[in-house]
Each structure stands twice: as C-alpha cells, then as structure tokens.
Amino acid sequence: MGLFEPDTNIYRDRDILREDYQPEKIVGRDEELQQYISALQPVINGDQPSNIFLYGKAGVGKTACTGYLLSELQSDAEEHDVDITTIRTNCEDLSTSYQVAIQLINELRSSEEHVTTGYSKRQIYEMLWEELDKVGSTVIIVLDEVDHINDDSILYQIPRARANGNLTEAKVGIIGISNDFKFREGLSSKVQSSLCEKELQFPAYEAAELRDILRQRADIAFHDGVVPDAVIAKCAAYGAKDAGDARQSLDLLMETGDIGVEHQAEQLTEAHVDEARDSLEKSRVVEGVNGLTHQGQLVLYALLILNEEGKTPTRARDVQPQYEMVCERAAVDPLVPRRMRDHLGELAMLGIASRTERNKGEAGGRYYEYSLDTSPELLLEALEETVDIVGKTESIQKRFGDQLS
DNA sequence: AATCCACAGGAAAGTATGGACA
DNA sequence: TGTCCATACTTTCCTGTGGATT
The missing domain is CATH 3.40.50.300 (P-loop containing nucleotide triphosphate hydrolases)
Incomplete structure (x- = not known):
C-alpha cells in the first residue's frame, strides 16, 4: 500500500462545485x-x-x-x-x-x-x-x-x-x-x-431555484446516491437565508463533501452540513482577520477585550482608551480617533463586528454602537495566527487570559 | 418648527513605499 | 542613481445628519 491512496471517493468530479466551473446549462435564470x-x-x-x-x-x-x-x-x-x-x-x-x-x-x-x-x-x-x-x-x-x-x-x-x-x-x-x-x-x-x-x-435565487441548481451540480459532481435531498435542502436554505446566494450554497456543499470524504462516509448527512458550516465560518473569520492591517487588528483586539469585559455594545468613543492601551503595550503609536472609527467601520463591513445606529437627540446626538458579531474564541485564535501581533502584544494576551479565567 | 448633540463620513493633503526609466 | 508616477494608509479639517428636546 502506498503512502498516497485515492480517498474512498464520493466525488465523481469535485471541480464541478468550484466557483470557476462554467455549467453547461443555466438553471433558474x-x-x-x-x-x-x-x-x-x-x-x-x-x-x-x-x-x-x-x-x-x-x-x-x-x-x-x-x-x-x-x-x-x-x-x-x-x-x-x-x-x-x-x-x-x-x-x-x-x-x-x-x-x-x-x-x-x-x-x-x-x-x-x-x-x-x-x-x-x-x-x-x-x-x-x-x-x-x-x-x-x-x-x-x-x-x-x-x-x-x-x-x-x-x-x-x-x-x-x-x-x-x-x-x-x-x-x-x-x-x-x-x-x-x-x-x-x-x-x-x-x-x-x-x-x-x-x-x-438579477434577483436573488429562491430556495427552490437553489435546490435545482445544487441538485444539477451534485448529480454530476458526486456519484449517484451520495447526496440525499435533505442535504441539498439544507445547503440551499443556508444560501437562501440572507442573500439567495448560489455560491454560498455551492461552497457549503463542497465543504460538506470534503468533510464526508474525511469521515470516509458513503453518503452525506445533515450533520456533515453542520460541521461544514462551522468550518466555513471559521475560515471566513480567519481570512477577514488576516486581511486587516496591523492597526485594524489592534482595534479588533481592543473591541475583543471590551467584549470580554462585558462592555459591548460600545461606541467608538469608549473603544478609544482601550485601543490606546493596546497600542501602548504593542509599542505602536495609536491612530487618531477619526481613523480608528474607519477601522471599526471596516470590521462591521467584514461582518466581524456589527453596529447599530443610536440617536439620543439633544441628549446624545447620533452615533454607532459596536459589538462583536463573531465568537471571541475564534477571533482570538485568528489573531494569534497573525504572527506579528502576537509577539508584540504578549502582555495583552496575558491580561486577556486573566480576564477569561 | 427650530435647536442642538455628537458623531458620521467626505475631501484634501501628507507620509511611506515601490516600479520603470533614462 | 534620481525622477516620475503610482498606491496604501493616515491626519486634519470640515460639513452633514436624525431625532429628542425645547
């Protein structure tokens, strides 16, 4: 037996599910x-x-x-x-x-x-x-x-x-x-x-259209009988949930397939879909965090700490001191508030944080409240993967660790 | 309806960085 | 090598905004 053996393959052709695959027939459009x-x-x-x-x-x-x-x-x-x-x-x-x-x-x-x-x-x-x-x-x-x-x-x-x-x-x-x-x-x-x-x-896909698309692709991408309708429906629901997004559904189906292969399953199950969804979520966060500038990561770090202290949702004004402390420990010059707000806004754009507009009129004016929209553990993990922040903020990690316990 | 808070976010200008070219 | 041209990120300065309060 060689070191490399093909997986017990449920795939006929995995590439069919890739984003760049050009289907021969367009469904639902x-x-x-x-x-x-x-x-x-x-x-x-x-x-x-x-x-x-x-x-x-x-x-x-x-x-x-x-x-x-x-x-x-x-x-x-x-x-x-x-x-x-x-x-x-x-x-x-x-x-x-x-x-x-x-x-x-x-x-x-x-x-x-x-x-x-x-x-x-x-x-x-x-x-x-x-x-x-x-x-x-x-x-x-x-x-x-x-x-x-x-x-x-x-x-x-x-x-x-x-x-x-x-x-x-x-x-x-x-x-x-x-x-x-x-x-x-x-x-x-x-x-x-x-x-x-x-x-x-182009309007969003209906759930039914997504099911048709997934079925069409699944039938050529996987061997017969590998993908039950329940799995198709679950993947379709995931894509239909907020955006009617076929790519999201297809990505999920592919990840589900990969997880099925890992488990050496002969047929995909809804449990595989759940696992795949978590895994996609994780890589989305990791990619988002890695894509941030160093400063963006520091801002996120500050927000993360505030979240652990139970101080979220919070406004930019209150993030600032925490952020400046993070910068101090990381031996980095802090940005001016205007710029930090941009970074917070970017976190919100990426879906890492969420923000709600508040307006207290004469007594407080208009402002945003930010809170984390992702699991803190996942974010911390992702932040640790970006090497340069870890070395420079070791003390903060200790501090963070203390607060967790 | 007018006022006003406190931030949102646009615009311009500055800094750092890097490739092409003579 | 210095000049020219570009980008990314930042700072500074500013006007715009929505709703509670008057």
Missing part, C-alpha cells in the same frame, strides 16, 4: 437570459455592441450567465462570419482605472510584453487604444465587480474612444457587472448614460 440575449443582439449583426450593466447581489448568476452567453455568442458568431474578441477581467483587486487599463493591455498582449505601473496615465491609455485597434474587430470587455474601481475614468474613456478618434478599427462594448446597487447612482451622469445603455437586474 430563464427570464434574465432572455433579456441578456436581446441586449447582445447587435453584436451578431456586426453592429457596435451596446454597453450592458448587470447588477444583483453576490452569487445570483451574473458571472455564470455572462460566461455562458459569451461562449454561445462566440460560436454563433463564427457561423455568421462575425469576428468577436472577448476580454474578461475581474476588477476585484483593481482599485483604479489605471490598473484596469494595464490589466486590459496585458490581456491583449503576449506575456513577454506585459506592462506594469510606472507609465503615465496618458501613455497607458495610448497603449490600450493601440492594442484594441490592433484587434480591429468587435471587442467585448467584461468588467466583473466594476464597483471596485474608485474612479470612473476608464468607464468614461472606453465608450467614447471611437467618437474621440482614439479608436478607428475596433468596436468596443463594455459589460459591467456589479453587486453594489448604489454604484450606479454614484457614477457621473455621463458615464451612467453610456455604460448603462442596457440594464439587467
């Missing part, structure tokens, strides 16, 4: 697909493509539908002798138009000619027009998570490039995908009218 198809119609006629703006919460099939339709479009276009190039970019880590432009150039260029930062904005745009014109045909640019771009310069430039004479050959259309409803309103009206020519809204 018939109406949206229909609208999407009509928005893309000009492309197949060889006309200038419309700009399309998709919005809807995370995990409601925006990206999946786009991927599906673009590959259909590509093959249909070949039949009709239309030349189409699609570029897909996720703007998740791109916070400026500048970075997006670089990303697009690099998508179009071969890897030896990749550019990085250092050029002026103008030069970068020149390069982009040059590359787009070199392609010369219809180009569809998909900008996933456009709301991560903090300035709308590129969203303004691309649709106008042709009119401004920067592009002569290429016909460029943008498909913007966002899960931030407010993003559209934040755009300048010029960008709004051009980017949002066609607007599609």
Whole structure:
C-alpha cells in the first residue's frame, strides 16, 4: 500500500462545485437570459455592441450567465462570419482605472510584453487604444465587480474612444457587472448614460431555484446516491437565508463533501452540513482577520477585550482608551480617533463586528454602537495566527487570559 | 418648527513605499 | 542613481445628519 491512496471517493468530479466551473446549462435564470440575449443582439449583426450593466447581489448568476452567453455568442458568431474578441477581467483587486487599463493591455498582449505601473496615465491609455485597434474587430470587455474601481475614468474613456478618434478599427462594448446597487447612482451622469445603455437586474435565487441548481451540480459532481435531498435542502436554505446566494450554497456543499470524504462516509448527512458550516465560518473569520492591517487588528483586539469585559455594545468613543492601551503595550503609536472609527467601520463591513445606529437627540446626538458579531474564541485564535501581533502584544494576551479565567 | 448633540463620513493633503526609466 | 508616477494608509479639517428636546 502506498503512502498516497485515492480517498474512498464520493466525488465523481469535485471541480464541478468550484466557483470557476462554467455549467453547461443555466438553471433558474430563464427570464434574465432572455433579456441578456436581446441586449447582445447587435453584436451578431456586426453592429457596435451596446454597453450592458448587470447588477444583483453576490452569487445570483451574473458571472455564470455572462460566461455562458459569451461562449454561445462566440460560436454563433463564427457561423455568421462575425469576428468577436472577448476580454474578461475581474476588477476585484483593481482599485483604479489605471490598473484596469494595464490589466486590459496585458490581456491583449503576449506575456513577454506585459506592462506594469510606472507609465503615465496618458501613455497607458495610448497603449490600450493601440492594442484594441490592433484587434480591429468587435471587442467585448467584461468588467466583473466594476464597483471596485474608485474612479470612473476608464468607464468614461472606453465608450467614447471611437467618437474621440482614439479608436478607428475596433468596436468596443463594455459589460459591467456589479453587486453594489448604489454604484450606479454614484457614477457621473455621463458615464451612467453610456455604460448603462442596457440594464439587467438579477434577483436573488429562491430556495427552490437553489435546490435545482445544487441538485444539477451534485448529480454530476458526486456519484449517484451520495447526496440525499435533505442535504441539498439544507445547503440551499443556508444560501437562501440572507442573500439567495448560489455560491454560498455551492461552497457549503463542497465543504460538506470534503468533510464526508474525511469521515470516509458513503453518503452525506445533515450533520456533515453542520460541521461544514462551522468550518466555513471559521475560515471566513480567519481570512477577514488576516486581511486587516496591523492597526485594524489592534482595534479588533481592543473591541475583543471590551467584549470580554462585558462592555459591548460600545461606541467608538469608549473603544478609544482601550485601543490606546493596546497600542501602548504593542509599542505602536495609536491612530487618531477619526481613523480608528474607519477601522471599526471596516470590521462591521467584514461582518466581524456589527453596529447599530443610536440617536439620543439633544441628549446624545447620533452615533454607532459596536459589538462583536463573531465568537471571541475564534477571533482570538485568528489573531494569534497573525504572527506579528502576537509577539508584540504578549502582555495583552496575558491580561486577556486573566480576564477569561 | 427650530435647536442642538455628537458623531458620521467626505475631501484634501501628507507620509511611506515601490516600479520603470533614462 | 534620481525622477516620475503610482498606491496604501493616515491626519486634519470640515460639513452633514436624525431625532429628542425645547
């Protein structure tokens, strides 16, 4: 027997459950697909493509539908002798138009000619027009998570490039995908009218639709009879609970599968789902904490201590002294209150903390109350995993330990 | 309806850091 | 190497805000 043996596998193909898997059929989005198809119609006629703006919460099939339709479009276009190039970019880590432009150039260029930062904005745009014109045909640019771009310069430039004479050959259309409803309103009206020519809204999945999706995937991802309906229903309920989020459900199903494999189970059970949910929760917290800046972690630490002392919910004003003490022990200069509030707000955004607005009128004005929204043990564990905080705040940990006992 | 509290959160400017290029 | 250009994070200064109180 070798050191490595395949697991007693309940999976037929685990990759089916991964986020990047492109299903062959889209379930439960018939109406949206229909609208999407009509928005893309000009492309197949060889006309200038419309700009399309998709919005809807995370995990409601925006990206999946786009991927599906673009590959259909590509093959249909070949039949009709239309030349189409699609570029897909996720703007998740791109916070400026500048970075997006670089990303697009690099998508179009071969890897030896990749550019990085250092050029002026103008030069970068020149390069982009040059590359787009070199392609010369219809180009569809998909900008996933456009709301991560903090300035709308590129969203303004691309649709106008042709009119401004920067592009002569290429016909460029943008498909913007966002899960931030407010993003559209934040755009300048010029960008709004051009980017949002066609607007599609994706509603959250109903629990029943989620069950259909999970069943569809489970049937190909797992062997027959591995996933009972109760497990599907439980995973679907998890995703439907707050957001109608298929990705959440699929992640949970995959984690459940992995736990089933660990337990060498032949069939998944609801208990596996519970375990998987806890495990996902934990990694969410750990990732959230690791993603914080050092200062953010210190603020969290202060909040954590206040929580253990039973002083939560608490307002920013009361976190400040505790936070300054943490900083002192960590031998770090404390931030100014304004900045610390931002960090608290960020913790709330990440779902690590929660905040409630309070207003006592003349006797207290408007303020937020913060409290921890995650188990303190889990947070402490996560904070310990970030090495640099532990060394510097050893004394605080002792203090914290004393308070626990 | 006017007042006012006390913080929320936007804007601008500063600091530190790092890549490209000549 | 110094200059130019970019980003991330921060500080400083400021106006905006909602509801209890008058």
